[in-house]
Amino acid sequence: MAIDNPEIADVEVKNDENGRAVKVTAKATGVAKVMLSHEGAAPIMATVSVTDAKGEEPEVKIPEKAPEVEGLSETPEAAAGMADEAVEAELAKLDSASDFTEEHKEELKKQTAEMLLNLNATLKNEEIAKPAWNGDFSKDLEQFGLKPGQTAELGLKQIFDMEQSELKVELNEAGEPVSYFTRLHFDVTPMVEIFNGDTAIDKQEFAPDTELSGEVTFTLPIPDASAEKFAYNKVEHEHKGTKEVRWTSRKGSKGTWHVRVSSKKFSPFTLVFTDEAEPSNGGSGWVKPAGGQLQHRSQCECQGRQIRPVAAERKGLVVPLHRRYLSGERVDRA
Numbered sequence: 452m453a454i455d456n457p458e459i460a461d462v463e464v465k466n467d468e469n470g471r472a473v474k475v476t477a478k479a480t481g482v483a484k485v486m487l488s489h490e491g492a493a494p495i496m497a498t499v500s501v502t503d504a505k506g507e508e509p510e511v512k513i514p515e516k517a518p519e520v521e522g523l524s525e526t527p528e529a530a531a532g533m534a535d536e537a538v539e540a541e542l543a544k545l546d547s548a549s550d551f552t553e554e555h556k557e558e559l560k561k562q563t564a565e566m567l568l569n570l571n572a573t574l575k576n577e578e579i580a581k582p583a584w585n586g587d588f589s590k591d592l593e594q595f596g597l598k599p600g601q602t603a604e605l606g607l608k609q610i611f612d613m614e615q616s617e618l619k620v621e622l623n624e625a626g627e628p629v630s631y632f633t634r635l636h637f638d639v640t641p642m643v644e645i646f647n648g649d650t651a652i653d654k655q656e657f658a659p660d661t662e663l664s665g666e667v668t669f670t671l672p673i674p675d676a677s678a679e680k681f682a683y684n685k686v687e688h689e690h691k692g693t694k695e696v697r698w699t700s701r702k703g704s705k706g707t708w709h710v711r712v713s714s715k716k717f718s719p720f721t722l723v724f725t726d727e728a729e730p731s732n733g734g735s736g737w738v739k740p741a742g743g744q745l746q747h748r749s750q751c752e753c754q755g756r757q758i759r760p761v762a763a764e765r766k767g768l769v770v771p772l773h774r775r776y777l778s779g780e781r782v783d784r785a
Contacts, residue, residue, distance in 0.1 A: 456483035458647040460499050475499055478600040479647060509597035511588060512604045517580045518669065519642070522611035523571035527564065534563035537613060538630065541620050551620075555628040559620050562630040566674040570635070573672035573709055574609060580672075580709075582607045586665015595643055595655060602646040607669055608656065610638040615721070631676035635722040639669060660691050661717045671722045673701060673708035681724035690716040698729035 454462050459481040465472050473487065481500075488494040524530035538559045542548045551559075574580045584605060592603050615636035623629050641661060645653040657663075673684065678701065685698045699710040712720065 454483050454485050454499075456481065458650065458652070459483040462499070473497075479598045508599060509592070510602045511592065512602055513584045514604055514606065515577070515581060516606070517575050517577045518582060518607040518609045520571060520574045520609055520611070522613065523574070524564075524567050525571055527568065530564040530567045531560065533567055533613065534560045537618050538563055538620060541618050545620075550622060551628065555622070558628045559630045562628075562676070563618065566630070566632065566676060569674060569706065570611065570672045573707055574670065576707070579703065579707060580670040582670075583668040584665060585668070585713075586663070588663060588665055591641075591657070591661075591663050592643060595645065595653075597645065600647070604644045604646065606642045606644065607667065608640045608642050609669070610640070612636040612638060612719070615719070629676070631680050632674055633677070633681075633724055635671065635674075636719060637671060637722070638719045639717055641667065641717055657717065659718060662690075663715050663717070666713050666715050667717075668711055668713040670709050670711055671720065673703075673710065673722070673724075675705055675708060677724045678705075678708045682726050683724075683728055684710060685723050685725065685729070686710070686712055687721045687723055688714065688716070688718070690718050 454460065459477070459479055460483055461476040461478065462483075462485050463474050464487065465474050473485075483499045485497045485499055486494050487497070524533050538556065542551060542556070542559075588605060595603070597603055615634075616632060617634035618630065619633055620628065620630050640659075641657040641663065643655055643657070644651055645655075671686065677684075683698065684701065685696055688695045688697075697712070699712065701708055701710060703709050710722065714720075
């Protein structure tokens with residue numbers, strides 16, 4: 452016995468006290484042809500037409516895997532090309548660009564390419580980047596028109612946006628070229644892949660600005676250079692015109708620094724590196740800044756009666772007014 456379209460129905464021959472019978476189990480709407488052959492007789496051809504499938508309810512699965520990643524280079528050659536453009540674009544903004552030699556530029560591009568490769572490796576690491584889905588997402592899947600007997604496999608896509616991110620280049624106090632990110636921008640999107648049995652038949656993304664029934668925890672990577680330079684990090688998120696911010700604790704170690712972020716609302720997330728600590732009224736959840744502007748408290752170290760900024764001033768870096776005042780120095784803008 453054979454069926455030309457097993458996605459529509461399962462067919463089997465059964466023997467009982469009444470003789471032989473053909474059992475048809477519908478799985479989805481559609482048409483399938485069945486051929487039944489037996490000894491000493493011509494094959495019997497039949498058509499199975501399912502207009503209202505009565506199989507099992509759709510099943511929701513959450514695979515144990517890292518997110519899909521786009522926008523980041525997977526090969527050294529691709530990372531080098533991406534880094535070349537980013538460093539040249541940043542140097543073009545600086546009045547002090549003439550201070551950078553060709554050797555400096557090559558070193559900056561090398562550092563940036565290594566950062567891009569590391570960001571990609573962190574997000575591909577299942578132990579670090581595997582999303583955690585907490586809740587019942589059945590209602591969220593209704594929009595995809597799942598049929599009885601089908602399986603929906605949830606997943607996450609994270610797209611890195613270099614143009615919306617912020618790369619900085621400078622010469623440190625020793626005159627050495629340094630490249631680091633101050634902002635990393637990711638568009639995070641839930642996805643669903645639909646299966647008939649073991650066969651994948653469709654893959655779709657949820658609409659922009661989706662709000663799910665449950666919460667998803669995912670990973671945003673931190674470059675080593677940013678972790679070394681800045682004391683804190685926060686995540687900025689804008690959903691349907693509302694800005695939210697959350698300070699996050701770093702996890703991992705050199706080469707695997709990252710933060711874990713939980714949210715029901717999905718649209719772009721920006722990981723910001725800063726020397727400003729969380730405001731005392733920040734709490735542990737998402738905070739809506741007053742007036743739509745992010746307001747933070749500066750973090751300083753106190754030594755007796757002297758107050759000095761945490762971050763050291765570096766060549767090519769504009770020092771904010773409050774730091775200039777606290778340090779007693781006057782620093783002119785470039």
